[in-house]
Amino acid sequence: MTQRYAIVLAAGQGSRMKSKLYKVLHPVAGKPMVGHVIDQVEAAGTEKIVTIVGYGAEKVKDYLGERTEYALQEEQLGTGHAVVQAEMHLKDKEGITLVICGDTPLLTAETLNNLFTYHQAQNAKATILTAHADDPTGYGRVIRNENGSVEKIVEQKDANPSERLVQEINTGTYCFDNRLLFEALSQVGNDNAQGEYYLPDVIEILKNQNETVDAYKMPNEAEGMGVNDRVALAEATLLMRQRINRMHMQNGVTLIDPTTTYIDSEVTVGADTVIEPNVSLKGQTVIGEDCFIGANSEVLNSTLGDGVRVTSSTIKDSIMEKASNIGPYSHLRPNSRVGEAVHIGNFVEIKNATIGATTKVGHLTYVGDADLGKNINIGCGTIFVNYDGKNKHRTTVGDNVFIGCNANLIAPLMVEKNAYIAAGSTITKDVPTESMAIGRVRQENKLDYFNKLPH
Structure with missing residues (x-):
């Protein structure tokens, strides 16, 4: 030859x-x-x-x-x-x-x-x-x-x-x-x-x-086409995206509105995945089969297993294992790994953390620099407090832990398996297995307080 x-x-x-x-x-x-x-x-x-x-x-x-x-x-x-x-x-x-x-x-x-x-x-x-x-x-x-x-x-x-x-x-x-x-x-x-x-x-x-x-x-x-100015750059990008979208649709991916779906050239998407309008899939992203990527989501340099659901959320440099879900309005920041069948609800931010299978992080929660086991329940408003103003610290939570609403977990911290954390607690010490941690001020009622106020 x-x-x-x-x-x-x-x-x-x-x-x-x-x-x-x-x-x-x-x-x-x-x-x-x-x-x-x-x-x-x-x-x-x-x-x-x-x-x-x-x-x-x-x-x-x-x-x-x-x-x-x-x-x-x-x-x-x-x-x-x-x-x-x-x-x-x-x-x-x-x-x-x-x-x-x-x-x-x-x-x-x-x-x-x-x-x-x-x-x-x-x-x-x-x-x-x-x-x-x-x-x-x-x-x-x-x-x-x-x-x-x-x-x-x-x-x-x-x-x-x-x-x-x-x-x-x-x-x-x-x-x-x-x-x-x-x-x-x-x-x-x-x-x-x-x-x-x-x-x-x-x-x-x-x-x-x-x-x-x-x-x-x-x-x-x-x-x-040769690209010599920003106008030609936009025209070339449009043509390339049309080519990319057509290829994915021919491979069995459903794009609800291809004109508003932005998929980079290195992205792979499995068959029977559905992608709604205004979705951006960027970088080296890999998406499995039978996934759902809802409108206004962005996925960058991330891997999503089969059957993952993303609803109006942002995922960057992270992994979601099969049958997990996120959103709406949640954010996986870099180096996060979400295990199989994990539920991440709305207004949740996760950063540099691993979350074990079947764990639930319902809503209004921040999980940063943490390692979470399996089958954990994290109540609304929970904060993993990871930064002391100078250094970041990690929190580890064992399997089957229940964390009540509005808890603050101040790292470095270990919560062992089968433990409970009472709602409204600020936890600063390690929690032993099968125990309950309560870290809140005891309630005191001031009787007849209304009548003592000037009117």
């Missing part, structure tokens, strides 16, 4: 984004644009990827890590100049090199595979990935002769009036014979409106050498 290589162009500053964040690191559906590109390039079976970096190079390297090799474009002198920077990595290799922009997050591995296959079938030395555009403004035009063969690519600023009417556009993605690519790049000049070294000039150079140059027109124009 012919070897496949890839060069990812990710050196531009992206000044039209008007952002401190490097352009290709702007997220689309929860993942930086260049991350989407690298994912699809890898899936297309490339042996080696070289990413051209410039502005923000270290941040791009930090994000992509060892998935790719890198070449630095110190001066931004055009796309041809950018590709030349990969010469030391690829020059002597035989095979097909894909050149793709790091700001094209919608391109799929399927399209890239089709491009590779078409290029090889045509025995071409260069193949352009093109699309039809109703409004081609801003794109390079693919100019064909009367026989339909590709003659050249003309950039918008260099196109004459008749060339500007052409609606077949260059998406900025190509396949090249690797060896001929770098030979031709040495002949590219910068005599153009921008004074830059254009990669598309390689097409004309190869044509003049009587090499076969072709174009593969993809059916979906939107897939080749």
Whole structure:
């Protein structure tokens, strides 16, 4: 099989984004644009990827890590100049090199595979990935002769009036014979409106050498969208979310209103799960089968087992085991683990805590820095007091404990199994097994108090 290589162009500053964040690191559906590109390039079976970096190079390297090799474009002198920077990595290799922009997050591995296959079938030395555009403004035009063969690519600023009417556009993605690519790049000049070294000039150079140059027109124009400003970023995000939502629905997930359901690209959802409107599922979230995610919920980097119910609540960096439920209006903060068949009611906040199976945390309660056993009942208004103004402390509660309403458990504290805590108590000492702790002021009634007041 012919070897496949890839060069990812990710050196531009992206000044039209008007952002401190490097352009290709702007997220689309929860993942930086260049991350989407690298994912699809890898899936297309490339042996080696070289990413051209410039502005923000270290941040791009930090994000992509060892998935790719890198070449630095110190001066931004055009796309041809950018590709030349990969010469030391690829020059002597035989095979097909894909050149793709790091700001094209919608391109799929399927399209890239089709491009590779078409290029090889045509025995071409260069193949352009093109699309039809109703409004081609801003794109390079693919100019064909009367026989339909590709003659050249003309950039918008260099196109004459008749060339500007052409609606077949260059998406900025190509396949090249690797060896001929770098030979031709040495002949590219910068005599153009921008004074830059254009990669598309390689097409004309190869044509003049009587090499076969072709174009593969993809059916979906939107897939080749390049993101250069916040408007395009929003458009790409919308299209990506539609693609993601369609995939989940085809896999057996019910989305009540897909237009208001926001699911990041790395999220997985099991079959027969129902998701109501205005739900956001973000990051590396995993949701099991037969779950219910109610309206206005947010789940970030969390795992939900089968049969979990979430009603208008927020879950971050946490785990809910199967058949547990939460909400409405409750919050799992990071590093919380909710056991099997646990009930968490409304207006409950849990942070850095584990809760054992079948425990009930009804409502209006804060559980922070605590380890709770199984089958515990926590009454309304209970507070796990974990912070002394300087340090956090943990509370441990054993199995089958009953905690009455409006209790304050002041950490560090151990409540052993089968114990009871009376309502309204403030508990500062460990509670032995099978005992009852009462920590409240004894009630005293002042008789005839009303008549002693001035009227």
